[in-house]
Amino acid sequence: MAGTWVFVEQRDGNIRKVTYEMLSKAKSFGDEVSAVVIGNNVEGLAPEFAKYGADKVYVVEGDVFANYNTGAYVAQLAAMINEFSPNAVLFAHTFNGRDLASRLAQKLEAGLATDAINAEISAGKGVFTRAIYAGKALSKVEVTTSPVLATIRAGVFELAEAAGAGAVVKPAIAATDADVYQTVKDFVVTVSSRPELNEAEVVVSGGRGCKGPEGIKVVEQLADLLGAALGGSRASIDSGWLGHELQVGQTGKVVNPNLYVACGISGAIQHLAGMSSSKFIAAINTDTEAPIFNVADFGVVGDLFKVVPLLCDELKK
Amino acid sequence: MKVLVCVKQTFDTEAKIELKDGKISDAGINLIINPYDEVAVEGAIQLKEKNIATEVVVVSAGSDKAMDTIRTALAMGADRGILVKQDSAADEYQRAVALAEAIKAENPDLILAGHVAADDGSSQVPTRVAEILGLPNVNVITNIEIAGGKATCTSEADGGTQVTEVSIPAVISSQVSWNEPRYPSMKGIMQAKKKPVATVDAAAADAKVKIIELALPAAKTAGIKIEEDPDVAAVKLGDWMKNTVKVEVK
Ligand SMILES: Cc1cc2nc3c(=O)[nH]c(=O)nc-3n(C[C@H](O)[C@H](O)[C@H](O)COP(=O)(O)OP(=O)(O)OC[C@H]3O[C@@H](n4cnc5c(N)ncnc54)[C@H](O)[C@@H]3O)c2cc1C
Ligand SMILES: Cc1cc2nc3c(=O)[nH]c(=O)nc-3n(C[C@H](O)[C@H](O)[C@H](O)COP(=O)(O)OP(=O)(O)OC[C@H]3O[C@@H](n4cnc5c(N)ncnc54)[C@H](O)[C@@H]3O)c2cc1C
Numbered sequence: 001m002a003g004t005w006v007f008v009e010q011r012d013g014n015i016r017k018v019t020y021e022m023l024s025k026a027k028s029f030g031d032e033v034s035a036v037v038i039g040n041n042v043e044g045l046a047p048e049f050a051k052y053g054a055d056k057v058y059v060v061e062g063d064v065f066a067n068y069n070t071g072a073y074v075a076q077l078a079a080m081i082n083e084f085s086p087n088a089v090l091f092a093h094t095f096n097g098r099d100l101a102s103r104l105a106q107k108l109e110a111g112l113a114t115d116a117i118n119a120e121i122s123a124g125k126g127v128f129t130r131a132i133y134a135g136k137a138l139s140k141v142e143v144t145t146s147p148v149l150a151t152i153r154a155g156v157f158e159l160a161e162a163a164g165a166g167a168v169v170k171p172a173i174a175a176t177d178a179d180v181y182q183t184v185k186d187f188v189v190t191v192s193s194r195p196e197l198n199e200a201e202v203v204v205s206g207g208r209g210c211k212g213p214e215g216i217k218v219v220e221q222l223a224d225l226l227g228a229a230l231g232g233s234r235a236s237i238d239s240g241w242l243g244h245e246l247q248v249g250q251t252g253k254v255v256n257p258n259l260y261v262a263c264g265i266s267g268a269i270q271h272l273a274g275m276s277s278s279k280f281i282a283a284i285n286t287d288t289e290a291p292i293f294n295v296a297d298f299g300v301v302g303d304l305f306k307v308v309p310l311l312c313d314e315l316k317k
Numbered sequence: 318m319k320v321l322v323c324v325k326q327t328f329d330t331e332a333k334i335e336l337k338d339g340k341i342s343d344a345g346i347n348l349i350i351n352p353y354d355e356v357a358v359e360g361a362i363q364l365k366e367k368n369i370a371t372e373v374v375v376v377s378a379g380s381d382k383a384m385d386t387i388r389t390a391l392a393m394g395a396d397r398g399i400l401v402k403q404d405s406a407a408d409e410y411q412r413a414v415a416l417a418e419a420i421k422a423e424n425p426d427l428i429l430a431g432h433v434a435a436d437d438g439s440s441q442v443p444t445r446v447a448e449i450l451g452l453p454n455v456n457v458i459t460n461i462e463i464a465g466g467k468a469t470c471t472s473e474a475d476g477g478t479q480v481t482e483v484s485i486p487a488v489i490s491s492q493v494s495w496n497e498p499r500y501p502s503m504k505g506i507m508q509a510k511k512k513p514v515a516t517v518d519a520a521a522a523d524a525k526v527k528i529i530e531l532a533l534p535a536a537k538t539a540g541i542k543i544e545e546d547p548d549v550a551a552v553k554l555g556d557w558m559k560n561t562v563k564v565e566v567k
Contacts, residue, residue, distance in 0.1 A: 009475070016475075098444075102441040103444050106449060111410060111526035131534075132436065133332070133436050134330070134435065137341060137532070137534070140529040142527050143525065145525045181483060183481065183482040226565075251352055258562065280561070280562045284554075300543055302544070302550050303547065307554070314551050
């Protein structure tokens with residue numbers, strides 16, 4: 001059996017960090033580790049995966065793969081799995097990753113563990129931990145079909161550089177235009193000078209306590225000083241101060257940063273669902289009873305309009 | 318055009334989770350329609366109001382309790398329901414097989430679902446259903462337009478917004494920002510009681526995943542909380558960020 005495969009998440013050659021996190025974790029299973037990269041003009045990326053221990057890099061290129069599309073990617077991966085028989089295939093739990101893995105799993109009539117926060121794979125057996133009920137319970141599941149399939153949450157595995165051979169393998173192209181059933185009419189890249197919520201080391205969020213766009217600006221200054229992603233509670237999103245893609249919580253994004261700073265956020269259970277697994281949590285809130293303080297490692301009872309600018313000054317020192 | 322919506326019954330998002338005999342206990346839990354599915358139902362009803370859809374059918378797989386969720390969707394304005402009776406201990410594959418079987422019998426022109434359930438949240442079921450039925454799928458949509466046998470969907474994508482066109486029938490899953498679901502009116506609730514709901518048994522399928530253990534996460538404990546003048550508080554918080562968290566300042 002051909003070890004663990006990691007499906008590379010990339011767009012226009014920009015590789016998502018979670019790819020390296022998965023490679024690092026896969027290395028710890030002791031088996032051969034391969035990166036699988038599908039796209040157009042992607043062969044040049046191969047050395048990047050070798051840095052995180054990839055023994056092999058499967059490179060699949062073609063016009064049919066230029067845009068991510070479920071049909072062609074599933075057809076290609078299914079054929080490769082058939083030919084090379086990996087033990088396990090790991091995907092990132094991104095929108096594309098979960099779509100691809102779900103459709104592939106069904107095509108193979110196989111099980112799939114999604115949004116895993118831990119993974120143990122040995123002797124062809126795959127056991128994963130999933131955070132269910134918005135993180136209020138943990139479910140340990142075994143995928144009993146082969147290959148073992150899973151999608152992995154960003155930020156849960158440590159990066160570990162390790163030299164791998166990174167030998168490029170070019171499998172036969174198994175997808176044709178006939179496999180494509182989605183036509184991408186437009187893709188508008190979200191332009192932001194800040195990192196994406198899912199992958200950020202630091203997330204700074206503003207809630208209803210910001211009282212309006214002016215308050216969000218105060219919070220943004222802190223975010224930029226920390227090189228952080230900007231997020232918000234549903235209250236600040238519904239008020240139109242921030243775009244919906246920035247909502248943190250049960251019906252928004254689940255974030256997993258080293259530091260989460262909640263400014264003017266009460267800490268409703270649906271908000272906690274999206275951020276309580278952060279390594280460190282800081283909160284600034286005028287209400288000493290706010291539930292956010294129950295999960296905060298460092299809480300400041302105070303007015304964010306006063307505390308945040310002073311904090312920025314302090315950090316600049 | 319017939320639109321079918323998959324609706325899952327989930328725990329209220331406020332629910333406190335407890336384990337009993339190693340399983341998640343539903344004792345005393347308020348059960349609701351999955352928030353994403355509520356959005357999908359609203360989307361379907363709006364298609365009917367625009368005279369694009371002629372009938373909205375909702376389907377839910379689960380126990381008899383799921384009937385309440387079907388009634389909620391009927392009270393919002395769906396026309397009829399199907400309850401696929403299935404053992405609760407079903408994995409995503411078994412759920413998808415059961416739903417696909419029921420959907421096939423209805424032969425709808427469009428299948429809507431939520432992109433994720435608020436409880437088990439695997440984000441697998443709609444995409445698996447699409448594969449079983451051999452239909453195109455699009456996930457996480459925030460808008461849809463139907464014309465000339467095609468659905469043009471705007472969806473939230475990794476790092477951006479995407480517009481995708483597929484032929485229908487297709488399986489399409491919703492993001493919450495698509496619309497603002499209506500509350501059922503008193504009249505709607507009364508009418509829902511009289512709307513037809515068929516009950517069918519789930520198609521048999523073998524599980525592909527097994528649960529080894531359920532556990533509750535260690536409770537997060539509160540740390541330091543300070544109540545001081547803003548300038549003092551800011552210095553202490555900044556100090557903690559620099560020395561304990563070890564943040565990098567740009
Ligand atoms: C099905 C469902 C799904 C949901 N999903 C989400 C989700 O994904 N994400 C989410 O966030 N919410 C979600 N919610 C909403 C959630 O229940 C809360 O309503 C929401 O999180 C509240 O946002 P908030 O904390 O910003 O506002 P509030 O609860 O109004 O809190 C504002 C806080 O700001 C403080 N404050 C006021 N002025 C200042 C000041 N000058 N300086 C400092 N602090 C100040 C106040 O003391 C207060 O604690 C969901 C709800 C439901 C029912
Ligand atoms: C081995 C195993 C055992 C399990 N045992 C239990 C158990 O004992 N009790 C229990 O409650 N759960 C159990 N589950 C969870 C159960 O598998 C999930 O509820 C089911 O697979 C649906 O997945 P999901 O909630 O992740 O849906 P997702 O894929 O996240 O849902 C996305 C969308 O699919 C549609 N959808 C999903 N499920 C349904 C449904 N049932 N009816 C209609 N539409 C639906 C909805 O539109 C929903 O928004 C078990 C899971 C596994 C793996």
